[in-house]
Each structure stands twice: as structure tokens, then as C-alpha cells.
Amino acid sequence: MKLHGSMYVKEDTLHIGGVSCVELSKKYSTPLYVLDEKLVRENCREYIKHFKVNENNNKVAYAGKAFLPLYMCKIISEENLYLDVVSGGELYTANKAKFPMERILFHGNNKTLDEIKMGIELGVGIFVVDNLYELELIEKICKEKNKVQKIYFRITPGIEAHTHDYIKTGQVDSKFGFGLINKELYNAIEKLYRYKNVELVGLHAHIGSQIFDVKAYMEEVEVMMKLVKEIQEKYNIYLKEIDLGGGIGVYYTKEDNPKPIKEFCEAIIKMAQKVCERIGINLPKLVIEPGRSIVANAGSTLYTIGSIKDIKDVRTYVSIDGGMTDNIRPSLYHARYECSIVNKMNDKELNKVTVAGKCCESGDILITNTKIMDIKSDDILITTSTGAYGYSMASNYNKIPKPAVVSVMNGKDILICKRQSYEDMINLELNF
Template sequence: MKLFGSMKVIDNTLHIGGVSSVELVEKYGTPLYVMDEALIRDNCRRYAEAFKIKENNNKVIYAGKAFLTLAMCKIINEEGLNLDVVSGGELYTAYKSGFPMENIYFHGNNKTPEEIEMAINFNIGNFVVDNFYEIDKINELAIKHNKVQKVLLRITPGIEAHTHEYIKTGSIDSKFGFTMLNNKTLSAVKRVIGYSNLELVGLHCHIGSQIFSIEPYLDEVELMLNLIKSIKEETGYTIKELNLGGGFGIYYKEGDEPKKIEDFCSCILEKAKQTSLNLKMDMPTLIIEPGRSMVGNAGITLYTIGSIKNIPNVKKYASINGGMTDNIRPALYQAEYECAIANRVDSYWKEVVSISGKCCESGDILLKDVELPEMYSGDILAVFSTGAYGYSMSNNYNKIPRAAVVSVMDGKSKVMCRRETYEDVISREILD
């Protein structure tokens, strides 16, 4: 069990942000997402400093799909970072939070006309364009609203990032971006610069998620800078921004060995500097988009243990009052986590148990064969490193209300998102 940020064990009880997990459960109930605000802010500042956003005018963009609420938008803005959104809902969240629209990058492989028009009306800074359909549609709506819209083209670089098949987005066979085969990238560049209501400011690429190795990023830098030079030679057009995406891995379980924020950033910057010199070209503004590595280790989820079932000589199950509705990643990706009994972190008596969720699905198993202190109904289970893709992928399967989200810092807690009620769950339904 590895603790991050402000997490501590005091009197055999897990504390986060100076607040006891027992106290949090008594006040807010379970399941409960708990976010360490101090750790999130520290990660923002480390990225900003290591990627030299002040000295070199580079940009760090928080990938909102990892975890986005009104309060999270406020934190990102206060820390001076930009924000990427991938849907109308995420864009609307940013807008309602007061986030500066000029600092938004709008991603997605199938933005609807309604989403595009909303973004143009909100005066967002940049679209990251994924296909020829979007080029034409954004230009059409920019003409309608008499605006010149900044765009980046998403390129599929074909780099193998050694990650899970479902979260590998940089290979040639991908639903994302323009391939570099058959001059598709160059054709997209020429189409954009031929439209008077679009301004091509940059290129974007993303090679995958949960990546521990630095080498794929170095390959990415070299490939993309060579592409920028070839675009200049072919068209005379200068690309001003190079967005290298995110995907920086974090620690989830024993054996994971992610690089430090500073290591990723320094290696990317040095490679870009050296490659630009070798190519005898000006280095564009560099951009990265961390999401998981900003918030993943900053979150834990607290559950209450309910039924306990022992199948002799087979397996012992302990069921929690949550599961794939608040963390679907184990079912989707076979994701693994570390955990603890938050109200009795250490005990002489240990047992191997599997943690099952309450959904009516045999695959709703959150943790398989983990060693924990002997547990009892009513104990509090803490699952670590759930700050990314827990809340954002939560759902109402079996009509289970979504969990609350609280932030903790300096001994205080506050609600970021209230717990859903049954009335919330059926609020959009109509009885004839």
C-alpha cells in the first residue's frame, strides 16, 4: 500500500488532507470519492515549472476527461493552466465555472454541429480537429457567425506506446486523427489554410495512456518536428504550436514504476530543442496534456463493507455498497488497485479476499484476491488512486445513484459534487 500527498495513517486510521476517513464517512456517507486538493495543486505547479510555461511560453493543458467538476475547473484556472474538453458537457461545465474560454482546447473525434456551434458562440480558443468532416463543418459555422476560428490538426503518428489495447490511441489503426499515410495529413493542412475562416495554429498527437517509458515521447517529438518542417517546405506555412498529448503513467499497484513529472518534461524539452537545432528550424510552442497524472493519485474512494461470503476451499468475497457504477475500469480494462481497511489499516490477522460490487453482474469485481486485515460488515474500504476516471466514468446502472465527491485540504473538507438521490435518478423520466 503506497500513500500519496497528504495521506497518513494516524492511530491505525487512514487520514487524507488532515481529515480522518472515519469522519468523512460519518459526515458524507459512502461510496465517497475523496480528492486531495493540495496534491492536485502541487502537481499543477510541478508541471508548470518543469515544462517551463513562463520561461518558454509553453503550455500545460489539463485533460478534463480524467476528472472535471465546476470546482476542478476553478483549481485549474487558479493554477494558470489551460483545459481540454472532449464534449459539449465538459465544455458547458467549464463555461459555467467561469473558466476563460480562450484557454480551452476542444477535442473529440465526432463533435456534433450543435457542440461546434456552442463552442464558437462561447469564443473558445482552439478546436483540435480530427477529420475532414470537422474541418468543413467548423469553417461553415465560423462563416455563419463571422468568426475566424483557431484549429489544430490531430495527427495519428503510428507510435507503439506499449499500453493496453483499449487505451492505445497513437497507432495507425485508430479512430482518432489524420493518418500520415497517403498524404492525408498534408491534404488536411492544405484544406485548412485554404479556408479564410480557419486559422491553423498547430498540430496535435497523442500516443496512448498509462505510459511509463520516456522513449515513445522522444520518438513522437522527432517525428512531429520533422512533419512540421516538411509542411513548411511543401506549403510555406509555419506551424506555431506542437501539442504532444498526455498519457503519462502513474502508480496503481506494486510493480508500477512511473517516471517523475520532471523527468518526462525535461526529456521532452531537451529532445525538442536538439531536434529543432538539427533540423535548423525554430522550435514551436510546446504543449502537453496531462490528466491522469494530475489527479489519479490524489483520489481515493471509500466504501462500506456489507455482506461477506466465504466459499470453503474456493474464495472469500466481501461486498461493498458500490462497484462498477463508481469505478468501471476493472471491468473495462482489468485495472488493478491497492486498498486498505481505512478504519483498521493494520492488523496481525490477514486474509485473502475478493471485493465484489453490488451490481447485478458477475463481472462486478473491484479487486481480486487481495490481502487485507480480517474484515467485518461495517468496515470502511479505501481504494487508492481513483482520482482519474472514477467519477468521470460513473453511471447509474441498476439505477444506483452516483456517489458524492469531496475535496480535503488543511484539515477541512468540502463538497465538490453532492450525492445523487433516487429522485435525481428518475428526474428525467416521464409517466404518461
């Protein structure tokens, strides 16, 4: 198992942020999400530095859907990132955390009337407009409130990124954004001549997630900058910002070969400068929206081993006290992870096992056929790189409460999300 961030082994025991994983499991019970805060902050600073935020006034917006408790909003705010939200709930969380509203980008392909009103009333910086329906609602509400709202238009650039089908978004056949081949974008721009309460300041595109190939972003930059020139010449609209989305891939298993944040950032900036110079336009401010690449490797999940079922000549099932309710990704699209036993880190990995969740589903398998050290009931197992889309996609399926989350740094642990109790879980249900 690869060690990330502040992980280290001391006397056979895994530590994160200077804190023993064995002690964390005793103190907070399991399943337990553990956040390496130092690594989160380091990743934020890598983006700020290499995306030239201070030099070029570019923007880095954290994609909140990856992981967005109140405490994460605090970290992102302190590290001077913007925040990308995709729902009223994420916006509400940001507001409760006192995140600066002017640094929020509000995404979503079907924002409700209430969500749009909420965003406008709170003073969201940018609405990323996905369709004509939304554009009309924003104009209507802003007119009633005598406000002008800055917007981006989200487009589908027609780029096929090499990733899982469920997390591709930039291709022509997508539920997101205005298409180019059917003139949807141009129809939307023409409506702006009649709309006085929206201001188009930029374009947005997102080509997918868990992308390792820098070339996909080079294609995106080319498409977007040519659009900037076309809109400038055809409509006399000078776009100030271009948002290239996120999706930079991270390490989950040794089959993954992610590139450093620096390489992606520098390649994007260099390509944007090159294209703008070639086609004769000023370089707009660039925006990027990393989520997974900031928080994924900074998160881990601790579990307690329960039953062990050895089917002779077939497989050995090792069952944990969590599963698809705290990490749906393996069941959803066959995501792969690495694991280990936190108090046997120096033991040899000689046993092949399948790590199974506790849900009443045959598909609740966390890791299939992985090699691990000698394993017994009550051992503490860790899966790494669960910081993105673990807690944020957790559910109460089978009436299983959601785990707690702790942040660790400099030898200290802080509870940032309480463990859900049974009473919490049924709090909204009515008993007749």
C-alpha cells in the same frame, strides 16, 4: 497499501488532507469519492515548473475527461493551466465555472454541429480538428459569423505505445486524427488555401494513456518536429505550437513504476530542442495534456463492507456498497487497485479476499485476491488512485445513484458534488 499525497495514519486511522476517513464516511455516507486537493495543486505546479511554462511560454492543458466537476475547473484555472475538453458537456461545465474560454482546447473525433457552434460562439481558444468533415463545418460556421478560428490538426503518428489496447491512440489503426501514410493530413492542409476562416497554428498527437516509457514520447517528438519542417517547406506554413498530448502513467499497484513528472517534462523539452536544432527549425511552443497524472493519485473511494462470503478452499468474497457503477475500470480493462481498512491501518494484512461490487453482474469485481487485515461487515474500505476516470465514468446501472465527492485540505472537508438521490436519478424520465 501505498500512501499518496497528504495521507497519513494516526492512531490506526487513515487521514487525508488532515481529515479522518472514518469521520468522512460518517458525515457523508458511502460510497464516497475523496479528493486530496493539496496533491492536485502540487501536481499542477510540478507541470508548470518542469514544462517551462513561464520561461518558454509552453502550455499545460489539463485533460478534463479524467475528472471535471465545476470545482475542478476552479482549481485548474487558479493554477494557470489550460483545459482540454472533449464534448459539449465538458465545455458547458467549463463555461459555467467561468473558466477562461481562450485557454480551452476542444478535442473530439466527432464533434456535433451544435457542439462546434457552441465552441465558436463561446470563443474557444483552439479547436483540435480531427477530420475533414469537422474542418468544413468550422469554416462554414465561422464564415457565417464572420470569425476566424485557430485550429490544430490532430494526427496519428504511427507510434505504438506499450499500454492496454483500449487506451492506445497513436497507432496507424485509430479512430482519431489525420493519417500520415494515406496523405490525409496533406489533403487537409491543401484545403486551407480555400478556407479563410480557419487558421492552422499547430499540430496535435496523443499516443495513448498510462505510459511509463519516456522513449515513446521521444519518438513522438521526432515525428512531430519533422512534420513541422515538412509543412514549412512544402506549404510555407510556419506552425507555432506542437501539442504532444498526455498519457503519462501513474502508480496503481506495486507492479507500476511511474517516473516523476519532472523526468517526463525535461526529457520532452530536451528532445524537442535537440531535434529542432538538428533539422534546422525554430522550436515551436510545446503543449502537454496531463489528466490522470494530475488527479489519479489524489483521489480515493470509501466504501462500507456488507456481506462476506467464504467459499472454503476457493475464495472469500467481501462485498462493498459500490462497484462498477462508481469505478468501471476493473470491469472494462482489468485495471488493478490497492485497498485497506481505514481504521485498522496498522494491522497485519493476513487475509486474502476478493472485493466484489453490488451490481447484478458476475464481472463486478473491484479487486481480485488481495491481502488485507481482519475484515468485518460495516468496516470502511478504501481504494486509492481512483481520482481519474472514477467519478467521470460513473453510471446509474442497476439504478444505483452516483456517489458524492468531497475535497479535503488543511484539515477541512468541502462537498463539491452532492450524492445523487433516487429522485435525481429519474428526474428526466416521464411517468405516463
